[in-house]
Amino acid sequence: MYKRDNCENNKLSSVSLSSLELQIFQLLQSNDVEKICKYPYLLYSYTNKIYKFLKISTLEKLQSYIIPSIIRSIIGKKLTNAYGIWSTDDEPNENKELFGYSLYSSASFFNHSCNPNLINIEKGAKIIFKLLKNI
Template sequence: NVERLFIKGLNQRQYDLEKKKQQEEAELKQTKDIELFISQKWQEAEMNCQILLSKLKLKQRKNLNNLTYLIPKIDEDEYMEIKYIIGILFQMYKRDNCENDKLSSVSLSSLDLQIFQFIQSNDIEKIRKYPYLLHSYTNKIYKFLKFSTLRKLQPYIIPSIIRSIIGKRLTNAYGIWSMDDESGGNKVSSGYSLYPSASFFNHSCNPNVINIEKGRKVIFKLLRNIKKDEELCINYDSFINDDFEIRQNVLKEWFFDCLCERCVEEMNLKNTKK
């Protein structure tokens, strides 16, 4: 009976969470001020975490083992997101606590973090297109970080920082790929990483630079000779000979309409035929 009631309780909790998620998605679609709505949900997530922590004694809070029951279940995508966030948080911690350390890796991290601040965030556009992400970010990822991350990183786990880290990743990250022998040598995604300097490349459907991903490194090579004052551009996706409309549809994931030379030429040709 105890086991049956326990399982029933878990199922009921999962049902309640799913119902709350659907309710939030419906509210998001109806809201007139999506930016305010998203900000409120992040603040609610922080308040809920603080309320749960306030019910524990100080000694209990210091031991992560006492918080395991508060940690939400996550899926593979959320796990990847959390890995990425913690990586950034560690870089922030190193920057703020290793000022006297002359290791080049620390100084490079500091430079990357300075550049990181200027990267565009696209969380509002992404959540508008995929409303379910807001629940994932605020009710699962944020709580997971709050209740499972080392104490030294806790000062960085606040809504503004976590939201910024996620938002900057959405349209700026590069995939990390490895070869899978079991699948005949096909590439398998093992996560993603963000290279701040590389995030400033613009897109072109006729790029003059190619990005080659090798493990955790991204190498950029010229595809042709570059003219004076010519902008260096990469292809955000992998299409080469795809139709104009197909390319434009794919690029909507980056929230812009491509007006590169190739697209403008094909668009004019298409309009002429009409």
């Protein structure tokens, strides 16, 4: 968890960036209905399995937060906004291997447009953001 300093009323306080990321996460678009319509198996394989697992493994005091709509929203946000880490660029697409993925809420605001103004290019362990037009 990262922290940053914040000055409020001439007093220095510490604000958790993970808390800020959680607030930003809640603003992200979730295309859960679109994804489930396009890939119906997701409803069972992701939503139902994850919901059931969380329902039986979550502490009693947190059970009220485990509801299907919240689980679907989180999964939809992950499917819509996560960044994948794939094998190198010199392999054909059908041979690429997904090593993992992560969701960085702040970075998810990049390139959400039908007419994007930037693209991201993966070069090894780096991601390069390249403008497509003047902004």
